[in-house]
Amino acid sequence: MAPFKAHSVLPGFNLALGFTLLYLSLLVLIPLSSLFFKTAILGWDGFWEVATGDRVLASLRVTFVASFAAAVLNAIFGLIVAWVLVRYTFPGKRIVDALVDLPFALPTAVAGITLAMLYAPNGWIGQYFAEHNIKIAYTPLGIVVALTFIGLPFVVRTVQPVLADVEVEIEEAAASLGASRWDVFRRVIFPSIYPALLTGFALAFARSIGEYGSVIFIAGNMPFISEIAPLLIVAKLEQYDYAGATAIALVMLIISFTLLLAINGLQWWSNRREIR
Amino acid sequence: MSITIQNLNKQFGNFTALNNINLEVNSGELLALLGPSGCGKTSLLRIIGGLDVQNSGKILFHGTDVEQRDARERNVGFVFQHYALFRHMTVFENVAFGLRVKPKKERHTETEIKRRVHELLQLVQLDWLADRYPAQLSGGQRQRIALARALAVEPQILLLDEPFGALDTKVRKELRRWLRRLHDELHITSVFVTHDQEEALEVADRIVVMNKGNIEQVGSPDDVYANPTSPFVYQFIGNVNLFHSRTHALWTQQPGDAVAYVRPHDIDISLIPQQSSLPAVVKQVRAIGSVVRLEAAIGQDGEVVEIELSRERFNITPVAVNDEIFIWPRQIKVFEA
Numbered sequence: 001m002a003p004f005k006a007h008s009v010l011p012g013f014n015l016a017l018g019f020t021l022l023y024l025s026l027l028v029l030i031p032l033s034s035l036f037f038k039t040a041i042l043g044w045d046g047f048w049e050v051a052t053g054d055r056v057l058a059s060l061r062v063t064f065v066a067s068f069a070a071a072v073l074n075a076i077f078g079l080i081v082a083w084v085l086v087r088y089t090f091p092g093k094r095i096v097d098a099l100v101d102l103p104f105a106l107p108t109a110v111a112g113i114t115l116a117m118l119y120a121p122n123g124w125i126g127q128y129f130a131e132h133n134i135k136i137a138y139t140p141l142g143i144v145v146a147l148t149f150i151g152l153p154f155v156v157r158t159v160q161p162v163l164a165d166v167e168v169e170i171e172e173a174a175a176s177l178g179a180s181r182w183d184v185f186r187r188v189i190f191p192s193i194y195p196a197l198l199t200g201f202a203l204a205f206a207r208s209i210g211e212y213g214s215v216i217f218i219a220g221n222m223p224f225i226s227e228i229a230p231l232l233i234v235a236k237l238e239q240y241d242y243a244g245a246t247a248i249a250l251v252m253l254i255i256s257f258t259l260l261l262a263i264n265g266l267q268w269w270s271n272r273r274e275i276r
Numbered sequence: 277m278s279i280t281i282q283n284l285n286k287q288f289g290n291f292t293a294l295n296n297i298n299l300e301v302n303s304g305e306l307l308a309l310l311g312p313s314g315c316g317k318t319s320l321l322r323i324i325g326g327l328d329v330q331n332s333g334k335i336l337f338h339g340t341d342v343e344q345r346d347a348r349e350r351n352v353g354f355v356f357q358h359y360a361l362f363r364h365m366t367v368f369e370n371v372a373f374g375l376r377v378k379p380k381k382e383r384h385t386e387t388e389i390k391r392r393v394h395e396l397l398q399l400v401q402l403d404w405l406a407d408r409y410p411a412q413l414s415g416g417q418r419q420r421i422a423l424a425r426a427l428a429v430e431p432q433i434l435l436l437d438e439p440f441g442a443l444d445t446k447v448r449k450e451l452r453r454w455l456r457r458l459h460d461e462l463h464i465t466s467v468f469v470t471h472d473q474e475e476a477l478e479v480a481d482r483i484v485v486m487n488k489g490n491i492e493q494v495g496s497p498d499d500v501y502a503n504p505t506s507p508f509v510y511q512f513i514g515n516v517n518l519f520h521s522r523t524h525a526l527w528t529q530q531p532g533d534a535v536a537y538v539r540p541h542d543i544d545i546s547l548i549p550q551q552s553s554l555p556a557v558v559k560q561v562r563a564i565g566s567v568v569r570l571e572a573a574i575g576q577d578g579e580v581v582e583i584e585l586s587r588e589r590f591n592i593t594p595v596a597v598n599d600e601i602f603i604w605p606r607q608i609k610v611f612e613a
Contacts, residue, residue: 172327175347187376
């Protein structure tokens with residue numbers, strides 16, 4: 001067996017490891033494990049009953065489907081934004097670059113209220129959709145809009161530095177070998193940024209699953225249609241049904257964890273093929 | 277395929293990278309563009325390859341104007357200083373890239389691609405690395421792969437931008453000779469850019485010396501070294517001592533302002549005065565391999581002259597620091613100042 005601690009020129013390994021474990025325990029492990037303990041009060045049958053309730057299942061579906069859709073949208077359009085910010089210079093580029101971070105900083109409730117106003121049937125943007133009988137605010141579509149807003153910076157900020165690393169020379173080399181623009185993107189650029197794009201997608205997706213503040217204002221919160229799981233948790237808490245709330249949370253936790261694990265696995269697999 | 281360059285101009289903002297360049301690259305020759313950095317040599321190469329666009333002027337391949345053809349359609353192989361290999365592809369896939377992106381009707385079958393790629397990898401003597409990734413190769417190997425990749429599309433012109441610039445001295449020398457041999461086998465019209473005069477002198481059939489967007493001289497390596505037509509070429513290729521007419525009228529032998537250029541190995545020394553010799557004091561003696569390099573001070577202000585003697589010549593007249601000697605030029609070239 002290899003020794004636990006390899007000799008290193010950097011001192012303080014024990015201290016740093018101890019601190020890391022304590023810090024993670026206090027902030028992540030203990031709160032999360034208390035979820036399990038709290039839920040355990042219900043017993044297996046009670047948990048199963050809450051977790052498979054029609055309303056809960058519907059809300060979980062809304063949450064995960066909307067989050068997935070938003071993450072996909074962000075992956076596509078975030079890539080375009082990152083591309084423009086990396087490859088072109090234009091007046092006001094720095095301002096646009098700063099704007100990307102705004103969803104990070106803005107209170108999500110503010111974002112939710114603003115989006116709801118804009119996309120309501122009589123709102124600035126919503127009115128044009130209303131003409132075609134498309135309702136955005138107060139429907140699942142509204143949830144996707146809010147989540148897309150929230151998740152955008154994750155994709156842009158993960159893809160941007162990697163894209164900046166793809167040398168123009170590589171593209172020139174491909175072009176001189178006879179590759180069309182599409183071939184250059186598909187065969188040269190995309191494979192290089194794909195792991196970063198996947199990371200950005202995963203981050204945006206994970207963020208969307210937990211999002212609450214912005215969604216409740218635009219979703220309309222109709223049970224079985226536009227009610228998200230976090231809202232249901234809050235509803236249970238307001239009724240002092242703590243065990244019920246943690247049960248839903250636990251289900252979300254397990255699903256999110258599995259998905260993130262799968263995405264990480266995918267990333268590991270794609271990285272393995274490319275040794276840097 | 278020959279390349280003709282006519283009245284080519286390129287500006288970057290206020291900076292003139294290429295100033296009315298006219299040049300003829302003969303079919304099948306290996307031409308070196310030599311000059312200090314910023315002289316426009318890389319710009320010229322990139323414009324030939326279609327990676328940059330000139331402001332005015334024409335480029336003809338075998339008599340045909342190629343202005344309307346972008347890099348993709350010029351059928352030119354381009355080798356970059358930093359290899360520009362595709363990191364996520366194996367060596368095999370890198371070399372196969374040009375074959376795989378061909379339009380459907382021209383594309384070869386998979387077996388044909390495989391055969392061609394292995395043939396090229398054998399040509400660059402790296403067939404055994406086919407399944408590796410670029411990151412696993414040394415710099416010299418990477419550049420050979422980059423060359424194989426460029427050759428895969430059977431280019432009629434090969435352009436190399438400081439191909440050995442990122443390599444260490446030993447590998448660079450090896451690759452130079454290897455490139456020369458490869459060119460002798462393939463006879464593709466090749467243009468390579470370098471700032472290393474030794475490299476240009478050793479590898480090229482002809483050398484184009486460039487300075488500040490202008491062509492200073494075009495000629496064979498011998499010609500450029502032995503008969504520089506301008507002070508710049510004299511100074512850029514090989515070491516040179518300058519003797520101004522104000523202080524050394526004896527050597528310039530020209531009325532008015534003039535500067536005499538003398539290579540260190542064209543100066544001879546003696547312990548007694550000779551015809552048209554100058555007195556000097558030895559300041560430094562250094563034996564470097566097969567030559568001995570002296571530094572001697574002349575005149576009142578102690579101007580330093582570099583002298584290079586073969587070891588045999590030095591042994592006939594061994595001198596030490598602070599010895600008084602007399603120097604005279606065997607060969608001299610005078611330019612008006």
